Amino acid sequence: MSWSTCYRFRFSSSAVVCLALFYIVVFNGLSLYGLIKSTYTPVSLPVNRDRLYFAYMKYDRALWKCKKPHLSQTPLPLTALASFPGSGNTWVRHILQQATGILTGSIYNDKVLKIMGFPGENIQNSSVLVVKTHDYGRNETQKYQRAILILRNPKDALLAEFNRLRGGHVGFAKKEDFTK
Known part of the structure; x- marks a missing residue:
């Protein structure tokens, strides 16, 4: 087979899919390996450190511990975190507080x-x-200097709000609540 014949060879679609999946698996495996090595300390170190090593591992809690959120010492632009109820506003607030260490406010007093x-x-x-x-x-929009708008599929937001009304912030509505 000459070089020109090889050059004319075209990959079939299944070969392309297999190759893409192979690269995805390898990339994710290497990413997982890097994550494990950066945060976890193995209980017993493997002899060959170049190989992917899965074992029972302990981790340093200090690496994962978030600081207690506090009020900002420097004035921040007044930013609205606006959404339809059930869109994940409280969840986003939690993530922002944990990531920055600065408290998030609310117009409500829950x-x-x-x-x-x-x-x-x-x-x-x-x-x-x-x-x-x-x-x-x-009147509401003029109170703020900037805004973050959270959008969610209305069907999912309505279901989440129904669950919150019937089951609280972290609970779920009972089966009977859906039949009423």
Whole structure:
């Protein structure tokens, strides 16, 4: 077979798919290996460190411990975290607080959320990273210097809001609630 014959050879679609899957698996495996090596300390070190090693591992809790969120010492732009109820506003607030260490506020005063790790409930000033709101309209938008808008499929948002109303912030509605 000459070089020109090889050059004219075209991959079949199944070969391309197999090759793509191979690269995805290898890339993800190497990424997983890098993650494991960067945060975990194996209980017993393998002899050959070049090979992927899975074993029972311990980890340093200090690497995963988040600082207790606090109010910002420097004034921040007043930022609305706006969404339709059930779109994940509270979840985004949690992620932002844990990632930055700065409290997030809210126009609401939800005592349950305050107990569950959102001490910034009912704080609406520049000492918090964002302010949770479900309100809309010209008067509401003029209160803020900027905004983050959370969008979610309306069907999913309505279902999540129904679950929150019937089961609380981390609960679910009962089966009977759906048949009423």
